[in-house]
Amino acid sequence: MPIAQPQSSSSRDPETQESPRLRLSHLKLLEAESIAIFREVASEFERPVMLYSVGKDSSVMLRLAQKAFFPGPIPFPLMHVDTGFKFAEMLTFRDEMARSIGAELLVWRNESAIAAGTNPIALDTKRCCGLLKTQALLDGLRHYNFDAAFGGARRDEEKSRAKERIYSFRDEAGQWDPKNQRPELWNLYNGRIHSGESIRVFPLSNWTEMDVWQYIHAENIPIVDLYFAKERPMFVRPLPGGQDMLLPIEQDFVARKGEKPQMVKSRLRSLGCTPCTGAIRSDATTLPEIIAELLQFRSSERANRIIDHDQEGSMEIKKREGYF
Amino acid sequence: MLVDAENFSISEFLAQEREKDLLRFSTAGSVDDGKSTLIGRLLYDTQSVYEDQVKSIEGKGTTAPGQIDFALLTDGLRAEREQGITIDVAYRYFSTPRRKFIIADTPGHEQYTRNMATGSSTADATVVLIDAGKGVLVQSRRHAYIASLLRVRHLLVAVNKMDLIGYDQATFRTIELDFRKVLDQIAEDTGNPVDAIFVPVSALRGDNIVHKTNAMPWYTGPSLLELLEQLPRSQDTTSEPFRFPVQRVTRPDHTFRGFAGQIASGTVRPGDTITVQPSGRTALVERIVTWDGDLPIAHAPLSVTLVLDRELDISRGDLIGSTDQPSHLTNHVKASLVWMDQRPLELNRRYVxxxxxxIVPAVVASIDHRTNVATLAHEGAATLEMNSIGVVNLVLLRPAAFDRYALNRTTGAFILIDTETNGTVAAGMVTGTSHSSDSEESQDTGSWGPVTAGERESRWGHRGAILELTGPFSLIDSIERSLFTVGVVSIRLNPDAALFRADPALFQSVIDLQTKAGILAIIVRPGEPGILLARSEGQEIILEAGETMKAVSAIHQLLHRTGVFTSNEQAGL
Structure with missing residues (x-):
């Protein structure tokens, strides 16, 4: 495995170069905490893996992992759970990213469900996610016998995630019991498990969406082009209240009768599966523009993820069942 | 955070953001004090809540029609929504132009003391809510006590529901006076002074939460948020003695050997002399390596990799620290303990x-007292139950480098883990080494000679432990042979031997001696045919005796997993 190289000396932090009495910015503090988590897990577990979803949070995780083990390589593989509904650009980016940093990439798919034509319209989003994401994830973890899995989830994303530990214990079925979580004090994480049990680890727990974007900007971290605004063909579906929903045209089965693709200057705010991820109208073509746009948002980033609307508390139910 | 679109410049914003620091605070309050409402209000009034989140709770909850029930913004779990109470620590994030904040929102129920301790452990400040109509309750004392015990330096006391008592200044002053008396008593007990600031507020109406109110002209101080923006970060430890627990040895190739960790306190520069504990060996710092380039100086809490000027045998768990002001290396520790598990503390039971x-095996040898948090009385106790707090004496199987928690929140803190359930059962804060420890330690040194446990461990690549094997002796022979091959120093003991049958206590002391000397004691017993039962450090595995190679490798992995093997080579990794 090649040894990762830092980008250039220009990314050196001016704070730490100049003043002897250092005042660390919030991003430096978050970075230090996340790096410590990566190192702890890599030392305490036999078979850790990083769940690499190709999104912006995964991109930040990947950079933090590189930093944590520098000048050595990342000492665990990346695993991508491919539902078969990922944007083509994501897959290209994924392979190129893993290749360029010399990371081992594993891809796991629930082939039998994919072959059976599982999709969120034919089933419902809940059952589709259950098969293509949760089931595939659990199968993949079991297949490789991973005992710890890093995920890019953040506590600010959703209400039930606000209560997630950094080391989140999962029983033999991969399930989360929110009422019986281990207390987590200081930076003393309890990674002890019995055989068959596992820990999900969330090194970005304390990051917000804004922190992630600022870090990507400050560190010049590569992200998938879909995050930047471009003229893209979309199904445009009017919503009550004068707004509309932009659906990428990747899968024609999402189209309702009469819906024709239109070119819309748009981007994705978070990357999910093609049938369930709505785009937003946007002119933001650079990172500062994305950050500026984020400041104007009055709607949370998962609002364009159709999956969370299934029912009140749907994320909590998914997590109890083993979803990330 | 909403911005003024007209005068907005993204480059100015980003520059401002780069300067922003981070303050962590916890919140505590009784069930009806309105804590969730206060946090909901902080988030809402700083525009940290998105419209779709507000929409999802509009018209729900228990407030009057047209009002938003802010508590619903923060009560995440279904059970909570059903019961209308917060039952676990939840973390919230918001940001003002001056600071980024992380809130640890902890429940106010008496049975959830453990959550309060959890939230306080990383907090720079704690916001305690007092219901103006009820005054200082036992719960308020408990919150203040835990905040002080966990060394949260700033207590912001929000006297809430002022609107319900007609914004009465006299009531506010009485509460302040009452509570200050309590805080003085608490500081005396914990030894950690608390800096308290009182603010009259109404979370429901938003008075003095984010914005100053006109309803209380007699209060001229800042709003709660203004206070949070002004507080100094109490975790600034740059001028304290250097402490760097080694998380990992980074050795990508033969040219590089560094020690990765997060600086717990103090400052380090290339050229500094450091001492490694427990070995006591000294070296100079040669480089401070990071992905972003070598640093000329680094301080807590940066995560870095240190390269030293000479080859020292250093492994995970060692402490690199200041040579002039070293930590105290001991296996006798006195500590405040917050018990967090349903199953009460058992004296002399082995925890890790x-x-x-x-990770070090340890027993609680004795309890000095349990603290009645309501009265601050010290009570005699034979155990600690869930949510009780006491001062105990621990004996560790091997010495570790500690500082008092009052001096260092990282090297003075520990958790206890139950080896059967693997649950985190207690949080500990070192208050000192036991009185008996010095004499016992010198005795230990006397009978054990100058070679320390750490030195034995680093030579052998494992520490002293017990491995119990129950099964066919032929298979156990193979296991013992393979352990020997990778350099494990072991001794095989059969409890059924005539010598031990005659004197079971002798068996125990032999094992104690062997494990203390860093030897792996293999206790063998005949078992059921076809099955091998292996147990070490509270972990048990059952194997098929027929598959020798598989069983052998499972034992190596078990010893690796339980931390008996301290270098990877023996685990065959």
């Missing part, structure tokens, strides 16, 4: 203690 990046 996690301290910085190491």
């Amino acid at each position: 203690l996690k301290h910085t990046s190491q």
